[in-house]
Amino acid sequence: MALIEFTNKGLFCPQGKFYIDPWKPVEFAVISHGHSDHARWGSKKYLCHNDTKPILQLRLGENDYHSVGWNEPVFMNGVSISLFPAGHIIGSAQVRVEYKGEVWVFTGDYKTEDDGISTAYEPVKCHKFITESTFGLPIYKWKPQDEIFDEMKNWIGINKANGKSSVFIAYSLGKAQRILKPLAETGLPIFAHGAVYNVHTTLQAAGWALPEVKRITPETTKEELKECIIIAPSSAEGSPWMKRFSPYATGICSGWMQVRGNVRRKNADAGFALSDHCDWEGLITAVKATGAEKVYATHGFQSSFSRYLNEIGIEAGEVKTEYGNEEQTEYENMNRDVVNGELSSVNSEI
Amino acid sequence: MKRFAELIMKLATTTKTTAKLEAIRAYFSEANSEDKIWVIALFTGRRPKRSINSALLRNSCMEAANIDPWLFEECYHTVGDLAETISLLIPESNIDTKDIVEYSLSHYMNLLRNIGKEEDEVKALFVIDAWKQMNRSEIFVFNKLMTGGFRIGVSQKLMVNAIAKTTDISPSIIAHRIMGDWNPATISFDELMSTEHSAADDSKPYPFYLAYAIENEVSELGNENEWQAEWKWDGIRGQIIKRNDELFVWSRGEELMTDKFPEYKILQELLPNGTAIDGEIISLAAPPDEGNFAPLPFSALQTRIGRKNITGKQLKEAPVGFIAYDLVEESGEDIRTVSMEERRKKLEKIINKINTPFLHLSPVIAFEKWDELIEIRKQSRDKGSEGIMLKRKNSEYKDGRKRGDWWKWKIDPLTIDAVMIYAQKGSGRRSNLYTDYTFAVRDGDKLVTFAKAYSGLTDKEFAQVDNFVKRNSIEKFGPVRTVKPELVFELAFEGIAESKRHKSGVALRFPRMSRWRKDKKVEDINTLDDLKTMLKVFKEQYSSSIQNDDI
Numbered sequence: 001m002a003l004i005e006f007t008n009k010g011l012f013c014p015q016g017k018f019y020i021d022p023w024k025p026v027e028f029a030v031i032s033h034g035h036s037d038h039a040r041w042g043s044k045k046y047l048c049h050n051d052t053k054p055i056l057q058l059r060l061g062e063n064d065y066h067s068v069g070w071n072e073p074v075f076m077n078g079v080s081i082s083l084f085p086a087g088h089i090i091g092s093a094q095v096r097v098e099y100k101g102e103v104w105v106f107t108g109d110y111k112t113e114d115d116g117i118s119t120a121y122e123p124v125k126c127h128k129f130i131t132e133s134t135f136g137l138p139i140y141k142w143k144p145q146d147e148i149f150d151e152m153k154n155w156i157g158i159n160k161a162n163g164k165s166s167v168f169i170a171y172s173l174g175k176a177q178r179i180l181k182p183l184a185e186t187g188l189p190i191f192a193h194g195a196v197y198n199v200h201t202t203l204q205a206a207g208w209a210l211p212e213v214k215r216i217t218p219e220t221t222k223e224e225l226k227e228c229i230i231i232a233p234s235s236a237e238g239s240p241w242m243k244r245f246s247p248y249a250t251g252i253c254s255g256w257m258q259v260r261g262n263v264r265r266k267n268a269d270a271g272f273a274l275s276d277h278c279d280w281e282g283l284i285t286a287v288k289a290t291g292a293e294k295v296y297a298t299h300g301f302q303s304s305f306s307r308y309l310n311e312i313g314i315e316a317g318e319v320k321t322e323y324g325n326e327e328q329t330e331y332e333n334m335n336r337d338v339v340n341g342e343l344s345s346v347n348s349e350i
Numbered sequence: 351m352k353r354f355a356e357l358i359m360k361l362a363t364t365t366k367t368t369a370k371l372e373a374i375r376a377y378f379s380e381a382n383s384e385d386k387i388w389v390i391a392l393f394t395g396r397r398p399k400r401s402i403n404s405a406l407l408r409n410s411c412m413e414a415a416n417i418d419p420w421l422f423e424e425c426y427h428t429v430g431d432l433a434e435t436i437s438l439l440i441p442e443s444n445i446d447t448k449d450i451v452e453y454s455l456s457h458y459m460n461l462l463r464n465i466g467k468e469e470d471e472v473k474a475l476f477v478i479d480a481w482k483q484m485n486r487s488e489i490f491v492f493n494k495l496m497t498g499g500f501r502i503g504v505s506q507k508l509m510v511n512a513i514a515k516t517t518d519i520s521p522s523i524i525a526h527r528i529m530g531d532w533n534p535a536t537i538s539f540d541e542l543m544s545t546e547h548s549a550a551d552d553s554k555p556y557p558f559y560l561a562y563a564i565e566n567e568v569s570e571l572g573n574e575n576e577w578q579a580e581w582k583w584d585g586i587r588g589q590i591i592k593r594n595d596e597l598f599v600w601s602r603g604e605e606l607m608t609d610k611f612p613e614y615k616i617l618q619e620l621l622p623n624g625t626a627i628d629g630e631i632i633s634l635a636a637p638p639d640e641g642n643f644a645p646l647p648f649s650a651l652q653t654r655i656g657r658k659n660i661t662g663k664q665l666k667e668a669p670v671g672f673i674a675y676d677l678v679e680e681s682g683e684d685i686r687t688v689s690m691e692e693r694r695k696k697l698e699k700i701i702n703k704i705n706t707p708f709l710h711l712s713p714v715i716a717f718e719k720w721d722e723l724i725e726i727r728k729q730s731r732d733k734g735s736e737g738i739m740l741k742r743k744n745s746e747y748k749d750g751r752k753r754g755d756w757w758k759w760k761i762d763p764l765t766i767d768a769v770m771i772y773a774q775k776g777s778g779r780r781s782n783l784y785t786d787y788t789f790a791v792r793d794g795d796k797l798v799t800f801a802k803a804y805s806g807l808t809d810k811e812f813a814q815v816d817n818f819v820k821r822n823s824i825e826k827f828g829p830v831r832t833v834k835p836e837l838v839f840e841l842a843f844e845g846i847a848e849s850k851r852h853k854s855g856v857a858l859r860f861p862r863m864s865r866w867r868k869d870k871k872v873e874d875i876n877t878l879d880d881l882k883t884m885l886k887v888f889k890e891q892y893s894s895s896i897q898n899d900d901i
Contacts, residue, residue: 138417139425139438258438259429259782260362265809270363304424311418 003079003097004104004130006296006319011106011130013097016079018047020095020106023322030081032108033092034059034173037323047074049083051091051119054206055173058198070119073098086110087121088276089174090203096124105290106130109323111275112282115145115178123289130319131287133297134277135255136305142255142279148272149182155251155270156186160227165248169268172196172233174276175253177203177210183229184211191216191225193232193241220244237266255279287314299323353377354385354455355488361502370504374512383539384456390542391534392495393502393509395604398459398535401466402473402496404432410474414481415439427775427829428782433493440481440489451483458492463535506557507750519543522557525749530554531606552593555600556626556678556686557749561739561756568759569720571740578690578743579715579723581735582758583673584648584844584859585632586655590614590672592621593682601631610655611670613708620704624682627697628747629674629712643671643710645734647888648859649847671708674701678747686747693747730761731888736844737761763842763860764884767867767875769835771797773819776804784819784831785812787863789841791854793878800854800881803841806863815866835872840865846881846888854878856885 005012010022018028025042032038032048034055039048045064048056053067068074070093073082078100083093088109095106105126114120142148156166168183170176172195183190190213192200197215204210213231214220225245236242237250252268255275263271278286283305287295295316297306302318309316360373378386391397412422417439429435458480465473477496481489506525514521527543531553541547564571571577587602597618599608608614611631621627633650634643650668654660677697678686685693694714701711715738717723723738730737737760745755768789776785786804790797807815815837822834842864849857867874 137425137428138415138421139429139435141438256782260434261430261776261782263363265783267809301424301428304421308421 003099003102004106004128006321010321013076013079015099016076016081016097018076018079018081019043020097021108021323028076030095031056032086032095032106033089035089035109035171038108047081049091049093051206052093053091054202055091055199058202084124085119085122087112087114087118089118090177090208092118094122094124096126102127104128104130105292107132107286109134109277110286111278112286113142113145115276116181117178118174118276121286123286126290126292128294128296129287129290129292130296130298131283132277132299132323133283133302133305134300135258135275135279136283136297136301136308138280140255140258140275140279141281142258142273142275145178145274148274149179152179152251152253152272153182153186155249156183156188156229159249160188162249163227163247165225165228165230165245167230167232167242167245167248167250169234169237169250169252169254170196170231171276173199175274176200176231176233177208178276179231179253179274180211180213183231186229188227188229189214189224190229190231191220193230193236195233195235196231216244351453351455351458351484351488351492353381354389355485355491357389358491358494358502359487361504367508371508371512371515374504374509375515378513378516382454382456385454386539387534387537387542388456388459390509390513390528390539393504394506394528396532396534397495397498398463399466400496400498401462401464402477404497406470406473407432407436407477407493407496410477411436411439413474414478415441430775430782433497434490436481436493437486437490440486453483458495460535462496505750517543522749525557526554529557529604552596553591553598553600553606555589555591555598555604556628556684556747558587558589558602558628559676559748559756560751561758562751562753564740564757564759568723568740571720571757574718574720574723576743578694578741579717579726580675580712580739580741581715581730581733582737582739582760583630583632583645583712584734584736585630585645585651585673587628588631588672589626589628589678590617590621591626591679592618592623593625595623597621599631607631607655610657610660612660612665613670614672616706617704617709620706622681622700624679625700626677626679627672627674627700628676628678629672632671632673633668634671634708643673643707645673647734647845647847649845649849649857669708671710673710673712675712676747689744689746690741691743727759727761763844763864764846764888765840765842765864766791766881766884767838767840767870768801769797769872769875770815770837770839771799771833771835772830773815773833774830783812784816787815787839789839789861790835791876791878791881792872797835798854798878800852800856800878801841801843801858801861803839803861803863806842807866811866838867838870838872838875839863840867846885848885854881856881 001014003013005014009019009024009026011020018030019026020030021032021038022029023040028045029043030047031052034052039056041060046056047066050067050069053065056065068083070085071082073080080098082096084096086092086094086108088111092108094108094110097104103126105124109132110121112121159166168179170179176196192213192215200210200213230245249269251270251272252266253272253274255273255277256262257271258273287309295309295314296319297316298319298321306316306318357373357377361370364370408422412419425439426432426435465476480492484492510521510525513524530551532542589600591598597608598606599611599614601607633646635646646668653664653668654670674697677693680696698711701709715726717726727738740757740759742755768791770787771790772788773784774786776783788799789801790799818837819831819833823831824834825832841861843858843861845859847857849855
């Protein structure tokens with residue numbers, strides 16, 4: 001019996017009888033972070049980091065949550081579960097599972113670069129390492145975030161000079177908070193889509209110091225929105241909701257923007273390859289730092305990444321999970337909203 | 351090179367014409383003469399012959415980035431573009447920002463022009479060294495210059511307008527001057543823009559006047575008497591020019607095709623000097639004679655283009671004729687501002703003097719009322735045409751695509767319902783998305799593939815199909831996935847012809863997805879027999895010869 005099995009409901013620990021980030025309702029779910037492809041509705045009990053709890057409350061409503069700090073083990077039938085920072089978004093954790101001296105780590109989503117707002121990623125020694133590989137190809141190599149922030153600020157300047165507002169498309173949880181500080185440095189007013197605003201106030205209430213943003217409501221006047229900055233999730237992109245910002249330019253903040261085709265396909269005016277996932281080098285560094293004897297890659301380019309690891313002498317396999325990227329989930333939400341005819345009134349993702 | 355790369359990036363990141371125009375204008379107001387001429391050459395498809403093949407670029411990149419071929423291929427399939435893949439893989443440490451030497455666009459272009467003769471080792475060294483001098487976008491643009499397929503989304507019209515803003519020459523004169531046979535390595539910007547050069551180039555064609563598709567009811571064009579109707583032929587738009595006893599044949603894509611069509615050779619004797627005829631290069635059913643002609647489907651013409659040597663068999667099976675639409679130069683005189691009615695008379699006079707089975711006047715369709723023309727248009731397919739062209743009788747011959755005086759009025763396409771069974775990732779704008787599909791019709795309880803299509807859906811629909819493909823793949827063969835046969839699409843196409851290359855035995859012209867038939871299941875799609883019936887009907891229509899005097 002392996003300590004962690006890959007089942008059709010998600011990662012399962014038979015000894016401890018718990019799941020990690022299950023995609024179907026279960027008895028006991030350990031949640032790595034608050035994104036909707038990892039934190040799903042319907043389980044009886046949830047275990048997560050203290051910083052993730054308010055996010056789950058916002059997104060999944062009231063449930064039986066148990067939250068812990070970094071490296072505070074919880075025991076389930078002799079199995080120790082502890083959380084370590086993943087650096088992906090606020091509260092995001094790697095899940096360390098130990099039983100009789102054998103250690104497994106599941107990364108959830110993570111990045112090795114310290115973004116200054118999520119608790120910085122920490123390598124954890126283990127025997128078996130289950131890593132995401134969203135950007136597991138060598139074409140993905142991120143620039144340092146300050147460089148990208150400078151590009152974003154320049155772009156805002158150009159838009160302003162042309163009398164335009166700057167609309168940033170960013171995940172409402174994570175990316176939206178990460179770009180706030182540099183955006184605030186421009187001194188321009190920042191407005192947020194309802195979905196972004198909800199996360200924003202939730203995090204503020206939980207004690208996070210974030211620059212001020214204003215919520216866009218039907219009462220927000222055109223005058224207020226002139227030459228300003230707007231943060232909106234991808235579900236708002238190209239929707240009638242955006243019309244009120246005209247004239248504006250759209251910039252998408254996502255690792256996928258590394259490839260020009262994606263920028264063009266999105267019809268965006270600018271793409272900023274700012275990602276909350278590891279780039280190729282980040283993944284390799286992380287894998288090596290764990291000292292793991294076996295690596296499982298999941299999501300994204302898992303087959304290329306695992307093949308590469310095998311070639312450099314690290315035993316690796318690929319695992320199929322149902323974690324999509326957050327973008328995909330937001331996209332599906334958008335479709336659902338279109339079906340319900342509610343797109344113009346979207347102010348929350350779930 | 352840096353400034354050129356910036357220009358390309360700017361053009362690529364905006365979809366707005368005004369912004370593109372401004373970017374090119376700004377470039378032209380600063381750039382030196384050699385760079386300007388190269389930009390015009392590159393933007394009008396006058397790229398030097400490909401001197402470095404993609405295998406060499408791949409190998410050089412794998413060497414510089416220290417990665418294996420399989421990993422390179424994975425990257426390439428994800429990016430969908432070789433030039434960009436390389437630009438993302440060349441390690442940053444190689445881009446030495448301290449000691450870079452700024453070379454100009456023309457510097458690199460002149461090197462590229464001559465490197466073809468060198469050994470592969472020399473080429474590889476040149477490429478790797480050049481990459482070291484460049485930032486990421488420069489590498490991308492430089493690679494694009496070497497690999498070809500450089501689509502920058504700049505129409506000739508846009509570039510011409512931008513140049514016009516930096517000179518005191520009018521756009522239509524510039525459009526004319528940059529056409530024809532000139533070499534960016536030997537001509538300067540000022541020379542190209544001068545009248546002397548234009549006069550000296552005997553081959554120089556005129557910019558083609560192109561029509562928009564008609565948008566409203568045809569009756570809204572007003573009085574029938576003001577309009578001339580002709581069939582719209584499905585070949586290659588071209589210009590035949592004779593000056594100083596020399597004959598030149600240009601395609602609309604500004605390719606000099608004189609040698610491809612020996613049938614036209616006789617015109618060198620028959621046409622008067624100083625003549626430029628606009629018309630359609632088209633394949634005619636053999637043997638054509640002077641009075642009659644019947645066009646063959648475009649697939650017949652395809653057997654002729656793209657070949658260096660034409661065999662006697664091809665000349666016999668797919669003879670190529672020219673259907674004359676218009677006369678733009680008469681006795682060495684540019685007559686584009688003369689009314690079309692007058693030009694037509696002059697054209698008729700020239701053609702009627704010549705008896706050759708390879709040159710025909712485009713027949714004028716007689717009609718009195720729009721309703722009548724609507725009826726006549728229904729016979730388009732029987733005539734082997736794609737529909738009708740409407741031209742205002744008093745119109746000038748304009749340059750480029752202009753609204754108002756010339757309209758194309760195409761017939762509705764043929765359609766068939768088919769199921770998608772293979773999917774492949776697209777390239778460029780659609781890289782990393784499954785957007786290129788192969789379709790099948792039913793043959794008993796089997797599915798037979800017969801067409802590929804990759805256009806016609808909205809971005810959102812593509813995203814949905816992509817999602818379906820990723821979740822319903824059966825097998826993976828390299829970049830191709832076999833997919834559960836479930837999604838049904840209506841394919842529209844312009845023609846159907848026999849094909850020995852395809853399992854189904856048919857080849858379609860311009861297939862594209864016209865509708866996603868979510869209401870249909872795989873049991874409801876068309877059959878191979880349906881396709882064969884279509885082929886039969888279509889063939890019969892084409893073989894019914896068209897007589898000049900019956901219209």
